[in-house]
Amino acid sequence: MRAADYINPGEIGFRTDATRPAPQRGEVLVAVKACGICGSDLHMYRDDSYREKLVRKTSEGYEVPGHEFSGTIAELGEGVENWTIGQRVVGVTGMGGGMADFVTVPDNPFQLVAIPDDVTWDEAATTEPLADGLQMVRKAAVREGENVVVFGVGIIGLGVIQALRARGIKAGNVIAVDVHAARLEKALAIGATHVVNARDGDVFEAVAAICGTEEGYPGKSARVSVVFDCAGYIKHMKGPPPLETALRLIDLSGGRIVCFGGYEGAMTIDMGPLIEKQPIIMGSNGYASEELVEALDLMRKGTVDRTTLISHRAPIEQVAEAFEIQASPEAVKVILTF
Structure with a gap:
């Protein structure tokens, strides 16, 4: 064999x-x-x-x-x-x-x-990575008009964007963040409204320029309701871990952060915004069994490519x-x- x-x-x-x-x-x-x-x-x-x-x-x-x-x-x-x-x-x-x-x-x-x-x-x-995306979208319960950020648009993050669009969720801005131009181009092609290359500067400022800001937390907060962290922590990654940036971005009322990306060891982040903003941080591991079937059905119907x-x-x-x-x-x- x-x-x-x-x-x-x-x-x-x-x-x-x-x-x-x-x-x-x-x-x-x-x-x-x-x-x-x-x-x-x-x-x-x-x-x-x-x-x-x-x-x-x-x-x-x-x-x-x-x-x-x-x-x-x-x-x-x-x-x-x-x-x-x-x-x-x-x-x-x-x-x-x-x-x-x-x-x-x-x-x-x-x-x-x-x-x-x-x-x-x-x-x-x-199928499995698309089902993972379907579960993350289900857990986040994105509402109409809410701004969304997806950190890491490999196959998982791209699946989150496809899941949002396939389920007909009328989100506000859907912003993809990555360091690879090819993946960001693909994110735009499948439904992201904006992309941010983390190599080009401060991610918070780039997203805030798209979504606007709100006061109430020291240093300002972006108007982002949901963050999907599909990047996790990679040891050679420059800058703060995506979870720290997510805590800075998330808005002041009812924000949700869904963590899926893997972690290559321990990391140090500023958790101050967690207390001030009171977001929900949830992990997502896998999918519901019916989401495997849904993923295949979306492919069969051509709803997702x-x-x-x-x-x-x-x-x-x-x-x-x-x-x-x-x-x-x-x-x-x-x-x-x-």
């Missing part, structure tokens, strides 16, 4: 001798057709973050990443009755394994869902090069193909 093998930060190999897994009771075996490289995979690739949660070991000791993929059911474990061999599915694993010819997946609606006929393998491999977010494709044999591409400024989403 072909498989990726995560070895150390910056080092990922390709194997052809991995043992094909066997489904246990309540599991199915999926023959993988496409698998995305996730932002969390990149955190691991940079400094080993979340390694214990992102790889699945083979009997040879290879550590196989990959948790967002599409494929066909190749084998049914004992007790599985509601799937058939050859059925097209999206799989989401909790412990990697998807960057291989075969991977086992529990038979439950949070990790296995059927792919509609009109959705391609590559599109389907982006996920193919436009796939910037690169590479065969599994080129997994090392694919990770390097995903870590580059020009990449949005890299899909491994089988």
